[in-house]
Amino acid sequence: MLIKKNSIIQGNSLEILKHIPEKSVDLIFADPPYNLQLKDTLYRPDQSTVEAVNNDWDKFDNYQAYDKFCLAWLKECKRILKDGGAFWVIGSYHNILRLGTSIQNLGFWILNDIIWHKTNPMPNFRGTRFTNAHETLLWCTSSRKAKYTFNYQNLKELNEGKQMRSDWHIPICSGKERLRKSNNQRSHPTQKPQALLYRILVSSTNKGDTILDPFLGSGTTAVMAKKLQRNFIGIEKDKEYIVLAKKRLKDTKPLNDEIIKLKKSRKDLPKIPFGELVEQGVIPPGAVLTDKKERYKATVTIDGSIKINDMSGSIHQVGAKIQGLPSCNGWDFWHVKEKNSSTLLDEIRGDYRSKKLN
DSSP states (O other): OOOOSSSEEOOOHHHHHSOOOTOEEEEEEOOOOOOOOSSOBBTTSSBBBBOOOOGGGGGGSOOOHHHHHHHHHHHHHHEEEEEEEEEEEEEEETHHHHHHHHHTTTTTTEEEEEEOOOOOOOOOOOOOOOOOOOEEEEEEETTTOOOOOOOOHHHHTTTSSSSSOSSEEEOOOGGGGEEEEEEBBBBSSTTTOHHHHHHHHHHOTTTTOOEETOOTTOOHHHHHHHHHEEEEEEEEHHHHHEEEEEEEHOOOOOOOOHHHHHOOOGGOOOOOHHHHHHHTTTTTTTTTEETTOOOOOOEEEEEEEETTTTEEOHHHHHHHHHHTOOOOOOHHEEEEEEESSSHHHHHHHHHHHHHHOO
């Protein structure tokens, strides 16, 4: 079987995954059956039926059968993921712990567990448990020593200049985004919001990367991949879901190159030694550096080191010593003190680098 990029293959994931070449995909997003084990119909207080997940594809005879199923597709995912590739899997308390065990046993390295906090969760109509307002995502890479993609700076921009946290507040699909049949029933019971896949792909892929979704469902992963100019491969067993996904893809236009261009992370930018800023007079000898709260004051010397009383060294060494820490990123710690303001060293370095490159 020839697996083409930007295509949806109908069939059983356990069989189709075997035909994908080894180390050929950059990111895998898996939204597998959760094994919810729902046995009874759920009702709202007004006695209307809750649209729960009761499809055959989510039913397993026991935990052992579910574990066997998951281990089979996880092994194939490990085989086809590139070294340093990203593996994302989503689940609930029903299955995520079982998945985590298999993931670690197979040699994946878990980088983060992400809490998807649903800002508009379905209530617990029986009133017998807490409202289930979150799901868990595991972000993994191929091995502990792998060099993986993480677009830190872009996520920081997405989060108004602050580090992106591991709790993501994103609503579940509703309104126009929720796909519905002519009778207003949901077209797919576990449709994931586009915002969730948007953040995943921006965080750990680049333009032209290949994204695999072994349980494509209604096609959200493929839609966001196309929009962000990534390639996709989707596997789905249900013909109706494939029709939905293809329609969504037909209505999706890729964003232009300028819009999807990601900023380079700091580690990928040209190196600028602190001494160069001193030599060029950007931060002249004698300038005063302080921490954010102005608890410490250091003076810049002619060789690019900084001095506090009898202590001297690089911006990193002195920053670590005064805080009693094993290390410190001086660019993020020190500010240049001026009359009525102070400016972070990293901002000064960024301005200097931009002028130098232009």
